[in-house]
Amino acid sequence: MQEEHIEDLNDIMKVRRQKLAKLQEMQVNAFAYAFERDHTAQQVIDDFEALQEKPVAIAGRIMSLRSMGKAAFGHIMDASSRIQIYVRQDQVGDAAFEVFNLVDIGDIVGIKGTVHKTRAGEITIFAQQFVLLTKNLRPLPVVKERIEDGQKVTYDAFADTELRYRQRYVDLIVNKNVRDTFVMRSKVVTAMRRYLDGKGYLEVETPVLQPIYGGAAARPFTTHHNALDMTLYLRIADELYLKRLIVGGFEGVYEISKDFRNEGIDRSHNPEFTMMELYVAYEDYSFMMNLVEEMINTICQDVLGSSKVMYQGGELDFTPPWPRLRLFDAIQKYAGVDLYGKSRDELRSAAKSLHIEIESFWDSGKILDEIVKEKVEPHLIQPTFLCDYPVELSPLAKRHRDDPKLVERFESFVAGREISNAFSELNDPIDQRGRFEQQMAMKEAGDDEAQMLDEDFLKALEYGMPPTAGLGMGIDRLVMLLTDSPSIRDVILFPTMRPEML
């Protein structure tokens, strides 16, 4: 709405504008500059005994109103909590009460008054002064709750997922559990930083715009730099830059940042998502397994006070150690076939007998990957490490010390979803070049997710990268687990949406 035509607004919005005009006539600033408060709602509730009868100043958004002529009850909400207010004409004065009569649910107000408990036993601020701080011009969904048979019943919840995602600000105002989820998300990231910083690792920032994308198998977003007249890609992983830093002499570096993958959107995928990558010199993937289970458990303890969490009706237990299952043993266990050392054709027929569809250009690694996805991953509910992957699947991982067909790689699974991926990093530049070349061949063959050859990265390896363990961890998915969220969109404040058609 570029130009505003009041006749286009609905009745409720028209009335709000009229009230605004009335306030202006009364010389009331409906968009105040500041309000000096000395308590939050939660502080008043927590310190009720000490604050009883004492004056407090609080501010917040009106969430309910029950007017009784010359007095009214309502609830105001600030970031901490919700608290009842009681406004009486004979206390706040005629002028302020006249303003109060123009207040709607959704307005932001400041209250100075004394702390009491009502007859019904609810902590309430009896207003002595009332100030309008911000006039609301758009009706807010009014969610009501009632206790029935000890159960909290919610009426008229703001529940339309599309509206909730498109207008997350409304979702946050109205749905407390949504606020809680994002507070929890912040705590998870803070706890992770605290853990990694405590180990002495250095948090760094590497390029989002990359001339050559790498470090994962995915299609990128492509963009263009005008001044340089060149194509740039939004990163799909941080890996190759972080390893350059290990070459440079840092011995532990991590980055928490957005990665971008030009793939489909579903309950566990968003085109931009948050990843933590960590590289530690002189260590291998066994070290990293220990670190992952310790780190996740520490985060759980920090933010939930427990190693156990309920997720979608089932209990997850993050207490270390987590089971470690070799990939081919897992296939044996869940698919009932031994696929170790099998040729591409043998894998192909195995896939067929397991009713798994495969593409003609897939190599043996890709076919195996598909079988694992279908037959193994759904079984990995409790935290589990799947380790020792075939070399074809992992062009950046070091060959297994006991078996050249495998690499020293693991992925951790929880609730059937991958939450981390790690390996002993390949630091032999000759081997690395060969693996890149194999990827290029796959790209030729039609695999548009095969990785690009990065000459500068190879050059860095030629200078010598110490033995290094590397890890990537999906933050969004971790937060989903710890907040019992079924969709990644529930843990991303503004998930990717198609633009609304106007």
Added chain:
RNA sequence: GAAGGUGUAGCUCAGCCGGUAGAGCAGCGGCCUUUUAAGCCGUGGGUCGUGGGUUCGAUUCCCGCCACCUUCACCA
């Protein structure tokens, strides 16, 4: 990208085997100075997602389109 589902008032929903729509809350007016889904009385509000088609007549039936949800594909 495919299939299925959904789209009706600010919010949550009902309804219509074709005759231009209802409820609760929110709103507006009135009464009410301890209420809390406040209450009581009265009352306004909708191009029924969008564009076509069939029909005397479409919110309802048919087709296209858009958005969202679910499952699948791709992927983490």
